[in-house]
Amino acid sequence: MKNQSNLAESTVIAPEVVSKKTNFFTKFKTSYGPGILAVLTWLGAGDLVTSSVAGADYGYSLMWILALSLILRFLIVNVIARFQLCNTEGLTILEGYGRIHPFFGYFMFGYALIMGHLFNAYMIKGAGEVLSTLFQVNQPFLASLVVVGLVFMLIGRNIYNRIESVMKVLLALLTIAFLFLAIQATPDVGQIIKGTVGFSIPSDTGVHGALLVAISIIGAVAGSISNFVHPYFMKEKGWTKPSHVKVQRNDLLFAIGVCIVINLAIWVVGAEILKPNGIHVETIDDLAMALQMSLGQFGWYIFYLGVFGVLFASIVGKSTGFPRLIVDAFYVINKNRREKYNGKYEKDPMFKWIMIFVLVTPLIWSIPGMPGFIALTIGVNAINIIGFPVIAIGMLVLSNKKSLMGKYKNNWFENIILTLASVLAIWSAVQLATTFF
Known part of the structure; x- marks a missing residue:
């Protein structure tokens, strides 16, 4: 799309050697970037x-799940990135999966297609609910139609760059508000540490079962197929060689650090403000109560405008990113089609049709009577765990192929962590199946 190509053209290629005279801010600007895009x-x-x-x-009893998931996210994404930078044949990560067995190509194609639909399902529904609340029209389905229409008209147009900047400002305001509330709430550090090393699933006390919430966290963080978008951002940045391994790793560490701070702030607000007031998050209005109680009507507006910014930007990101991932997976199945379009996704008509599919079909979940935004979000992120075993096991095999990775294949620590990730993935999938059936 036009805005994507502009991004690629305007990005500074990372130099392999950075001058010692370069100041910190210049070095940061030229050396970092894909991690920030990944965070968004x-x-x-x-x-x-x-x-x-x-x-x-x-409270903090499930904090260990978040900590473990963030560690796994870093290690998995780092291995994915290193494969793309260092494999001897210049393969994309999905091409690498296809080398293991044709099954992986078919699975990733179907999995990405389904999850692209489901991710947009809860985001479009949520954006509709937020827009309906902001304008006090009580027509969330019609508001969802408006959101999809706006995204459809704006993608690829120059005006979207300005709108995207506004959405990022709203996201920044929401983040600052949550950080402010988290600090003001004076979190119990002892309980946070205890929850981080607790390694237990508490009894069900909320609206949503503890096990379902735990699996949803794993699915949203460690097992998310969104982790596969990072190599695309690296390619746009110009990081394509083994010499970029170090800067990529540092950039990713920075991104994970940002994730830790933001997730922790949101968690603290839930544990220190919502829980003591007996507020269970069943609807988006319940979530808004934290900012409204502390910051009044101003906090109410910050929350809803910020959430709309998050959702709108995410819808655009998923509607342009997932078609790229899906078409790339299809090219693993059909190599002749990759050669026909020279691997340029945007020139393939299939790319536009898939974009329409992941943007328009999720509207069925916004029809009155379908599950609410909160329930749908938790459910979809829990279902996301289904693909985690295939991703983890495939990555374990692929990153140890000496014929492809040479000296860059996994070390013993990475193999242990990926093995544990595979076990956790299988356990989570089994627990999810048991919960539903």
């Missing part, structure tokens, strides 16, 4: 809802 893709309604629900319903 990762952080969305999933993190906002799962962290606040976990805090409001279970």
